[in-house]
Amino acid sequence: MTDFRFSLLKAQDMPLLHQTFLKAFADYVVPIQLNAEQFKSKLQREGIEPGFCVGAFYKEHMAGFILTGVGEWQGKPTAYNAGTGVVPVYRGHKLTQQMYMFLMSKLRESGIEVCLLEVIQGNTAALKSYQRIGMQRTRSLDCFRVRKEELLLRADAPENISIAKSVKPAWEEYRSFWDIAPTWQNTIAAIKRSRNDNVILEARNQEQHLCGYIIFYPKNGAVAQLAVKEEHRCNGVSTALLREAVNQIQAPALMCINIDTKGTGVISYLKQRYFKLILSQYEMQVPIT
Known part of the structure; x- marks a missing residue:
């Protein structure tokens, strides 16, 4: 054959x-x-x-x-x-x-x-x-999943923080919150291409300054991006965003796919919320000459 x-x-x-x-x-x-x-x-x-x-x-x-x-x-x-x-x-x-x-x-x-x-x-x-x-390896990536009923979201929501759907996504401001860059299917370009399928929630303080955001796909439970501005971390903003996303996700579980393993803070947070590692990948690339 x-x-x-x-x-x-x-x-x-x-x-x-x-x-x-x-x-x-x-x-x-x-x-x-x-x-x-x-x-x-x-x-x-x-x-x-x-x-x-x-x-x-x-x-x-x-x-x-x-x-x-x-x-x-x-x-x-x-x-x-x-x-x-x-x-x-x-x-x-x-x-x-x-x-x-x-x-x-x-x-x-x-x-x-x-x-x-x-x-x-x-x-x-x-x-x-x-x-x-x-092809050469460029990054190691981890993938996580958790059933909605197993997700640990007990932290109290921070005072004076409101969460609402984004009216006009602040792409460049979102980017400034990143510790690690997303992979291809979670980039801003990918999110723009699939804008009818995803939801963007923003957390803002009393002065309406952006503190954090989450982008997710309600039908399959994929969380494409979750980030909080550095000075607002460790006070419940991520958990408040995640809690509201769970209320809108139709799938039985949440997935965070292809997290750069150098993002130790992100991975530690996911594990604390009871996300389980389901597989690890390599990102690879080759220049075309």
Whole structure:
């Protein structure tokens, strides 16, 4: 079984890509099964461009794919791998490397300067595949989850702090609160792309100065960003924001995906609230030369 063909995809290929995604990730380290609506939301949030996605085909069947988001990363035009999958029966043919080789010429022609992705640390096969194409680790990332009924939110809300939906997001002020930078799916660009799906709550004091904020997705419980201005930390602002978010989240659990492990303060706070570590990933990238 070596007669594979590779092609860039079109918008009309997305339903077939979704079905192949389900087959490829059904036995993944962490099984991923997204319905049509969830898959569409993923494509939008992560900036997926069909014309930059690769399909590997055996006869009329899609055997594998690379989902590619396009945008800017650290000031450079970047292609983000939002998922590489190979259907189990077609594994063992180095399709990941072949798809990347096919994709690279398209990226060079388009002026893309960097390829970026995340990979589960325990997924040795995928890690080796990416290293073979020149990917280097740039960060270690942790992912956390907690069921709503297990979340510890006993701290009293601080006095003179009000929480309300953002009328006009203060993107640059939010950025000034960060100790660590978010990964691709949690960047400001990703949040803007999926603005209809997320909620932004702000905490303000009596003078209406911004003290902190939280950005989350009510349907799936994903917390994209949670940050508090340094002088307002350790007095309950984060917990007050989290408590209000829980009231609006429809999913049974909350998730904080891909937290830079250098953010020890953030990770310590999540653990104190009973968030459990569910997996660790590496962020990896390679320059396109």
